[in-house]
Amino acid sequence: MANIREIARLAGVSVSTVSRVLNNHPYVSGEKREIVLKTIQELDYSRNINAVHLSRGKTNMVGIVLPTINHPYFSNLLDGIAEEAMQRNIQLVLFQTGYKQEKELEALEQLRGHLIDGLIFCSRALSFNNLMIYKGFGPIVLCEDADQKEFPSVSIKHVEAFNLGLDFLISKGHERIAICLGRLEGTNSRKRQEAYTNKLEMLRQEVHSDWIIGDCLMFEDGKRVIHHFENMPNKPSAFLVGNDQVAAGMITEAINRGFSIPDDLAICSFDNHPVSEMMGISTIDIPAKQLGTSAIQAFLKRTADPGYAEKIVLPFELIVRKSV
Amino acid sequence: MANIREIARLAGVSVSTVSRVLNNHPYVSGEKREIVLKTIQELDYSRNINAVHLSRGKTNMVGIVLPTINHPYFSNLLDGIAEEAMQRNIQLVLFQTGYKQEKELEALEQLRGHLIDGLIFCSRALSFNNLMIYKGFGPIVLCEDADQKEFPSVSIKHVEAFNLGLDFLISKGHERIAICLGRLEGTNSRKRQEAYTNKLEMLRQEVHSDWIIGDCLMFEDGKRVIHHFENMPNKPSAFLVGNDQVAAGMITEAINRGFSIPDDLAICSFDNHPVSEMMGISTIDIPAKQLGTSAIQAFLKRTADPGYAEKIVLPFELIVRKSV
DNA sequence: ATAAATTGTGGAACGCGTTTCAGGTCAAGA
């Protein structure tokens, strides 16, 4: 396969002239431009993009770090990212890490090695200090509500949203409230647990450790929660659930086991996934796709201004349905 | 930021020696290896991955072409691809094309330009002839059941699966059957429409053109179908639906409008998404994640053997629930 | 003792495209 030097040789021009034609630069005569284009076509020439990236020092590629694609929040977020990226001719390199820190570090190493121009962390297991090490290697955008001023971020106020859910359940007369979260380990998860503990204390309610359930990501996890619920000595009367899929699993299994929603068990969740409308679930609408769009915009702003570190916070909204 | 020449100069060795150390090659003395590693650490050196890709002539990156992420079949497929890729240290470059042919061509141009080592088409709008033009530029895997022997493919027999759905509805006494598809344009869609038309003719049933509904991808589309159904002069008694989300939307809206499932309207769909269990939908289980895994394996086989063009066909299974 | 193989190292070509700098010609402005 031909390279630029061969094209130049056969067209009888210099490598610079060929490069000018390839890049639509001015100051190339019409005659020379045509003969170069003709030669390119005849040899079916296509330039090596690795060489272009190397010599330009930029790739127009952005890395996306997420734990899993197969989760409605992440697939919505990725959808927003991907659509905005397509509009801006940005290519996406996917890093599905499963929250493995060494995989997240690999993504950061790719940023350091100039394969990608920036990174968007949809969620992360790596510590903030680890991220700080890589701050100078290119724009890093965090899709999280964290107390930090080093990186631009896009998020909703998860703790406030969580409190809204708790307050809504309380306003409906529930005081014995359990929670289901995707994970118990992250900064945000710990904050939610704190918020939950604080609210129960306000209600003078005992905090039951078995009313804080982790590892709830999908529908099947929701079913498992109901098995757990059945065997609780002290049963809650309501659940605040991390996402609609889990809530739907819980409702499906609860009904199968003769419980009545919301009489025996009220359920409020997050996302406003279509399944929540299907199942009549009260939910807090999280604009994940719009978060994704904003993440790409934040990446571009940071690229233009390395000091840019705005925290973009999008609103959320409670949607009341039958499950509470 | 330092480059390999500077590392070599400061370590007092040649560029070759530094490269041997970076790549863990033999034939470097212990003494020289240590001084190179020390210099690398002192200067916080990291090599430019574009240069590595350029000089090696391979990137270990695979492009994934899909119309949208936010569709259960595609997100499941991508999940399978991503997990297998992570296992094999393959990086994924995402091309969310929205079925725009120019976007699909961009992905093929990236293959031709050596940015990626191969391409996996989850679905496509481009013609087969267009793909053939790019055949020699690297492995291309198709996630489709097409009559072709040029590219390896992974698929299920969609037309057989479709016929299974139709036969199931017929076995339950339905003859007035309508269909909902994601698209009406693709090769596979046309084959399904043909299969549908043939089956209705066997039943001596008239084919109503308004019983073939396209553009059904998500839950909202399903709701729209029910509006359409209400206004049909000749109503079908059953629907075979392209995916569970659409079916769920239909069921939700049908019940809201006072119809009874399956008495007034029987619904059978595809995928075996959790929502189908939630809603009690009879569905044909499509192993999308496994298709994804097989797609990466096919890519690797084709890389090793450019003549490899096996058609991998995975099984499907009817799961009977209440909606029929 | 000699030949062959292994070990160790460096120079420079190779992978390929962009950009800078220099030189020449022609046109426009002062």
Place this chain on the structure above:
DNA sequence: TCTTGACCTGAAACGCGTTCCACAATTTAT
């Protein structure tokens, strides 16, 4: 008429890492 700017083109440096080939020393096998 002279100066400056625009236009056109090419050589070579630059972006950066891998690999091949050559040479020398040491070890192993005959």
